[in-house]
Structures are given as C-alpha cells and as structure tokens.
Amino acid sequence: MAETPRNGRRGPARRNEQVPDFDVDPVAATTRTSVPEAIRHGSFSPSDPRFDHLRGTAGEEQIDMDKEERKFIRRRSWKLLVHLSRGVRLKLLITALFVMVAQAAQAATPLIIAWAIDWGLPRMIDGQTSGMILPGVSYVAAAVIAGVLTWAYTRMTAEVSQQMLFTLRGEVFRKTQHLSLDFHEDYTSGKVISRQTSDLESLRELLDQGISSLVSGLMFMSFTAISIVILDWRSGLLLVAAAVPIVFLGRWYQRRSEVAYRQTRISSARMIVHFVETMTGIRAVQAFRRETSRSRQYDRLARNYRNDMVRSLGLFGILQPALLALGNLTVAAVLVWGGFRVLQGDLEVGVLVALLLATKRVFQPLDMIAMFYNALQSATAALEKVSGLLEEKPTITEDPEPEHLDESRGEVEFSQAEFRYSAEGPVVLHEMDLHIPAGQTVAVVGRTGAGKSTLVKLLARFYDVTAGSLTLDGVDVRKLAVADHHRHVAMVTQEAFLFSGTITENIALGRPEAPQEEVVAAARAVGAHAFIMDLPEGYETDVNKRGGRLSAGQRQLISFARAFLADPAVLILDEATSSLDLPSEQLVQQGLQRLLGHRTALIIAHRLSTVAIADRVLVVDEGRVVEDGSPAELIADGGYYAKLHAAWEATMGSPN
Numbered sequence: 001m002a003e004t005p006r007n008g009r010r011g012p013a014r015r016n017e018q019v020p021d022f023d024v025d026p027v028a029a030t031t032r033t034s035v036p037e038a039i040r041h042g043s044f045s046p047s048d049p050r051f052d053h054l055r056g057t058a059g060e061e062q063i064d065m066d067k068e069e070r071k072f073i074r075r076r077s078w079k080l081l082v083h084l085s086r087g088v089r090l091k092l093l094i095t096a097l098f099v100m101v102a103q104a105a106q107a108a109t110p111l112i113i114a115w116a117i118d119w120g121l122p123r124m125i126d127g128q129t130s131g132m133i134l135p136g137v138s139y140v141a142a143a144v145i146a147g148v149l150t151w152a153y154t155r156m157t158a159e160v161s162q163q164m165l166f167t168l169r170g171e172v173f174r175k176t177q178h179l180s181l182d183f184h185e186d187y188t189s190g191k192v193i194s195r196q197t198s199d200l201e202s203l204r205e206l207l208d209q210g211i212s213s214l215v216s217g218l219m220f221m222s223f224t225a226i227s228i229v230i231l232d233w234r235s236g237l238l239l240v241a242a243a244v245p246i247v248f249l250g251r252w253y254q255r256r257s258e259v260a261y262r263q264t265r266i267s268s269a270r271m272i273v274h275f276v277e278t279m280t281g282i283r284a285v286q287a288f289r290r291e292t293s294r295s296r297q298y299d300r301l302a303r304n305y306r307n308d309m310v311r312s313l314g315l316f317g318i319l320q321p322a323l324l325a326l327g328n329l330t331v332a333a334v335l336v337w338g339g340f341r342v343l344q345g346d347l348e349v350g351v352l353v354a355l356l357l358a359t360k361r362v363f364q365p366l367d368m369i370a371m372f373y374n375a376l377q378s379a380t381a382a383l384e385k386v387s388g389l390l391e392e393k394p395t396i397t398e399d400p401e402p403e404h405l406d407e408s409r410g411e412v413e414f415s416q417a418e419f420r421y422s423a424e425g426p427v428v429l430h431e432m433d434l435h436i437p438a439g440q441t442v443a444v445v446g447r448t449g450a451g452k453s454t455l456v457k458l459l460a461r462f463y464d465v466t467a468g469s470l471t472l473d474g475v476d477v478r479k480l481a482v483a484d485h486h487r488h489v490a491m492v493t494q495e496a497f498l499f500s501g502t503i504t505e506n507i508a509l510g511r512p513e514a515p516q517e518e519v520v521a522a523a524r525a526v527g528a529h530a531f532i533m534d535l536p537e538g539y540e541t542d543v544n545k546r547g548g549r550l551s552a553g554q555r556q557l558i559s560f561a562r563a564f565l566a567d568p569a570v571l572i573l574d575e576a577t578s579s580l581d582l583p584s585e586q587l588v589q590q591g592l593q594r595l596l597g598h599r600t601a602l603i604i605a606h607r608l609s610t611v612a613i614a615d616r617v618l619v620v621d622e623g624r625v626v627e628d629g630s631p632a633e634l635i636a637d638g639g640y641y642a643k644l645h646a647a648w649e650a651t652m653g654s655p656n
C-alpha cells in the first residue's frame, strides 16, 4: 500500500536503509541498530496533525512562527537534548553543583571585604593583628574553592559536551545515510553537509563553552545580588529597579535575534548548498562555461548571508552598550545614594565599598551572557534543524513478521504492479504483469522518461509498488526480510562509485570479510585482474592516489567484480550511458557477460552489444511494456526495438 506522502514531498516510499546497492557502505549500514528507536521512528513529537507542516525537515525554511509552532519546535529540540544527555546526566549534575559552589564562593568575596573593613580593620587599629587573619584566610579559601571548582567544571563541561556531540554526529550520519532515495533527491547533499558541519559546529560552541558560561554567569549574578541584599537591602531595591529595563531589553533582543538567527542559518545553508552543487557538478559547470553565472549566484547568496549576519550582529551591537549603560547607571546610583547615607551614618564605609564592588560585578556577566545568547540562538536554530532531520522516517521498512528466503532462484514477477512517485502525481508504471524466470537476462530499453529506472528501482526496493505486487521466488518483496532481499538482489549503478581505499577494499565492499583469494577470483572472473596487476601496488593500490586513478571502463569492471563477489541471485544493472573507447567497451562487455553467468539480470541497456547478449528485450514506453521478446523476434517484428537496433547499427556498427 502506498503511504501518503508527507510534507508535500514526492515519494510514497522513500528508500529504506536496506539498499541492495553496492555503492552503500555496508559497514556503516550494519550499525543501523544503534540508532535510537525514538529517532528512527520519529516519536519525538506529539502526533498533532496541526504541526504536520513542521515535521521532519518540512518546516525548515519557515522563519516566522506563531507561539504554538515555536513551542512544538522547541519541544522537539529539547527532547533531542534530553535524549543526548543520556549517559552523561550524573556528570551534568556534578558539573552544575560545581558551578554553583564556585560562583557562590566568588560572589562571597565582596562580603568578606566588607567584613574585613568594618570588623577586621577597627580591631587592627586597636592593635589586634588577628583582626585581619580570619577575613584574609576566608578570602583565600573562597578564591581557592572558586579556582579549583572552575577548573573542574570547565573540564567536565568539555567531556559532557563532546560526548553529546559524539552521539549526535553519529546519529546524523546514520540517519542521513539511511534515509530514502527520494529524501536525498529533495534534501540535497549540500543541506546534509550543512547540518553535519555548520549546525553541529554551532552546537559545539554552545555546549563547549556557552552553557557553562551562561549558567555560571547567571549563578554569579544571582549570588552577587543575594550578597547585595545581605549587605544592604535598600541598595538591593536599586538593583530591582535596574532589572526592569534589563528584562524588557532582554525580551526585545530574544525576539529579534531568534528570527535573525533562523534567517542566517537558512542563508548559510543556501550558500553551502550552492557551493557543494557547484563543486560536485564541476564537470558540467566547466563544460557549459557556467563559472561566471555560478559565481554570480554564489556572490548573491554570500551577500545575503553577510547581510543577515550583519543584521543579527547589529542587534547585539544595540544590546551590549544598552546593558553597559544600565549597569553603570546603577553603580552611580548606589555610589551617590550610599555616599549620602555614609555621611548620615546610615551605612558603614566597608559596606559601601563592598556594595560598589558587588554592583559593578553583578552586571559583568550580562555582557558575556548576551554574547553567549547569540551562540544560544545560533545553536537553537541549528538544533531545530538537526532535530527535524532526525525526525525524518524511512518510508520503506521491514515487515514486522518478515518472510525468510535463505536461497533464491531469482524468479521475479510483477503482478498488476502500479507505481506513482506521489499520491497526487501521475502513474509512472501501469498495471504491469511481467514474469522473469530464474536465470534470464532481460534488457530494458525505451525512450527517456519511459519508466525503465522506475521499474528496476522497484525491484531494488528503493520504492514499493503502489498497487499490485512484486515477488521474488513467490515472496512479496515487502514481506521479504530485508537482509535476504539485500543478499539476493544487487544493483550495479551507473556511476561505479569508488570509495577511498584500496582496490581490494572496493571490490570487497559488499562482503568485507571475503578472503583475498575470493577478491582476486572475482576480479579474474570479470576480467579486471590484468589491469589491477599493472597498478603500482596491485590490489593494494589506493584508488585516490596517483597511479591509482582508474578509467571509466576500469571502474565499471571493479563494480562488476564487487557484484560478482557478492554473488546475488538477481542482478540489476543500470548501464552507464557514457561511451567507452572500443577496447574498453569490449573489456566491459566481456566482464558483463562473465558477471551475468546464470543469474537473473535486469539491465537498463544503452549499448547494442548488451542487448545482443540478452535472452529477452523489454521495450518500455509511458510506463508500459510495449514490446517483449528475444532480440531476434523484436527485430523481425519491426517495432521500436527494430528501429533502435537499426539506428545503433548505423551509428556504432554491430559487434556481432
């Protein structure tokens, strides 16, 4: 059954983490189980349908939110933080305790000074030298306690924050890797990179220093305020009076900077997306001379980002001097009023000195708090996005009671199979009935956009059929255990992607535990052994190092060797469209033939030589199989394939 697409995004069935694709890192894929259930199944947020537009990554670009929406997003962010704090909560608690005691000790120093002046000094004057010893020892003790505990909590904060970030980094990586193909089609790699880099960096800044500075600053202020009240409650009233405009100022800043920061995150992500797209598509950019226009677009995005940053930093530029002015005014008020009271004998000099010290210090952390409030804003915006990303759910999941298939013959059957990419989108495959007996090599041809890729993607289970069924050896692929599907059905993609590492590692991608002899045997089988041995370090050559760079044809052979080693019953091959030179073409063709062996194969064929070796050709048009037969039969029929064949022969010449 089709799931209703969420968030207006295409795709009833996003590709699940179980991708029978050799280009997926199987090592990382096996760690899937460590992703917390809460994240994998998106149970972070209440299921209120009013917030559907904000779920997952959907509301990512929404800047203005109403109160309820903000609450929803905050709740999700908080839940993520709470989840990340699992395992470090005790440490967090001890850190909080240390922060509290350290700040209390620090805030006590003005009190000790008042005590020294008003109690110790008169005794010293009377000749009792011990009058200063007690306050002096107390001062040193307070300073030592504050110093040692500050060292301890700074260290512990770093440990806690790095542990939380470690967990988060892994979860973002696993999550994005497991999300389905259509998610990645929409949510470009630039955005994913932005989440994994700049957003996590914002969080790091906050967790590493921001939170402890924020908390210790607030505590220091509270304890200092208490000490002021203890010293002289009337002066405390002045503080209360100063707090009123500070609260208003704080609210103003909070509102404005929240919006401004969300905006900067969006513009920075757009800039990164553009950068990543340009770099990943650098061949197309250079081939079509798009450098200037891409640069112009980048400048525009970078300018937007700069303007957004200036705007948000400008808010801080207003807040900081305003806080400073309020702080200084309060100190002046305490000084003038206190001075008069000292003259009237209402206040002792020591208390006034301590009050001035404390009042000056009580506002000091505000500066820092405001600065870290920036980091907090930035981190909040980042957290909102990261928590949204983690909330995304894979749409193709394993059946709760899966059927197992230890061995597979490789018999495939589409029955009345229908598919559309989204509920409101057009039907892309129409009521398809297609039986592929075990061991048959089927070439799929057709115009561009005919539905060839869609057909094979269903078999690879990138998507599920929206009506009808698709079976492997009589078992509906939706019921089939994912691991079994993964083992029996494999796809060799066009790009023949090579990961950093050696040739051996690349061949053994689907079976990292395979012994070297089997790796070599697989390479021999597809005809890759000879060129591998010519590489500087043979199978141990690093594909990213000089001398290890492979041609398109060689990369294809490596991906064939990968598939051969994995030994699936059903092979899906999306043949590369790029033309190879004749010797490479022949090499690849021979490799392919050896790879096919007796397996069932569904090949999107772009080469006449491939179609020629197929047992059967399917011509797909507008989501329907319009011709079906052996190559010879179809040529004789004089239909689409016959024309295609003639055209191929005319341009390339038949290899036969």
Ligand SMILES: Nc1ncnc2c1ncn2[C@@H]1O[C@H](COP(=O)(O)OP(=O)(O)OP(=O)(O)O)[C@@H](O)[C@H]1O
Pocket: 010, 011, 182, 185, 421, 422, 425, 428, 446, 447, 448, 449, 450, 451, 452, 453, 454, 455
């Ligand atoms: N992710 C997607 N979301 C929505 N529509 C899609 C998606 N992918 C493909 N389509 C549409 O489905 C139809 C079939 O596309 P498909 O990629 O299967 O064609 P194809 O025959 O493989 O084409 P080509 O030879 O150009 O690769 C096309 O109309 C295409 O626009």
